[in-house]
Amino acid sequence: MVLFELEFMIIAIVLVVLMLVCFARILLGPTIPDRVVALDTINTLVIAFLVILGAAFNAIIYIDVAIVYALLSFVSTLFISNYLEAKA
Amino acid sequence: MIMLIIYILLAIGIIFQILGVLSLYRFPDVYTRLHGTAKCTTFGSIFIYLAVIVYGAWFAFSGNPEYAVLSIHTIIIMVLLLVTNPTGAHAIARAAYRSGIMPKGAVVDMLKTKDKVARK
């Protein structure tokens, strides 16, 4: 019983387009913190994307992966900013 | 009825995600960009997760109890996001200030005077 598959897939495609837009900011960004902000935004979008896919395919494993991804991306953001502070 | 609620939640969520990403291009420096991304993507994600939670709860109550797991895990990830996203934004802002990037066009900057006092 899968309803809403089309709607969830449309949302997922929009999220992928938004990720590409953020990736352009990573390439353009004049300073390093700009790039880190774009990377953080991509992490948030990836988590939402995984949750949407989990609902669309009715696969709980996608959401478990999203939980681990959220924690790891948070730790990686903290480490990058710690490194920037120590370098200054 | 519930389908309509899910459509509205998904629409609000995706609109705020789009605004959050647009703020990366509309604002001039790191701090204002962080305003946009930290708030709008958190809010948009919360609404997308609420749509998934309503979807899972709806199927769970109409006779498929395995869908309840979907809702529970999505609630966990929503709480995690509410705690981690502002903390990450705060860490990036502090790192940006300490690595010497000044807010562009600032009217008042009290952090600068604090640094001077600390150096003396």
Place this chain on the structure above:
Amino acid sequence: MTVLAIAFIFSFLFYLVLTAGSGKVLVWSIEEICFGIIFSILTAILVKKLWLSVGAKPDLRILNPKRWAFFLIYAIGPLFFEITKANFDVACRVITGKIRPGIVKISPGMKTDFGTMMVANSITLTPRTLAVDVDDKGNIYVHWIFVKIKEPRVEDICSSFPKWIKRIVE
């Protein structure tokens, strides 16, 4: 010992929530419960080591259920209202591009680090403001996207949050 017990109970509860719906003993399977107990004991030992290496003292007041009830009311009521307001505000600013940024200092006067952290996180999610730095005395430096007053009071930045958070953590 209290740290060990609390860490064990909370990690075991978290494991149970994550694996709900796997079997027949209530809603869990026996294998999941056994692995949950083993991993929770390991996590508790690691947490104990971490606490000892930092030299922190456990603050048991947070276990009071009244504080959890206050936290729920706070999260659903004033905090969610302010988050909604903040998002419409930022949305307008993204479209019109009208900004007047600056960094100001406020002293909410929280006694514990945890309270300062909660105030800073609430500030980041509320209208026009973003916490940038914290000093030793608990003063928070706030990036304000539209500066109205150069030396604001606490109420100008975060309406009634410090009162709520004092009720929750102190």
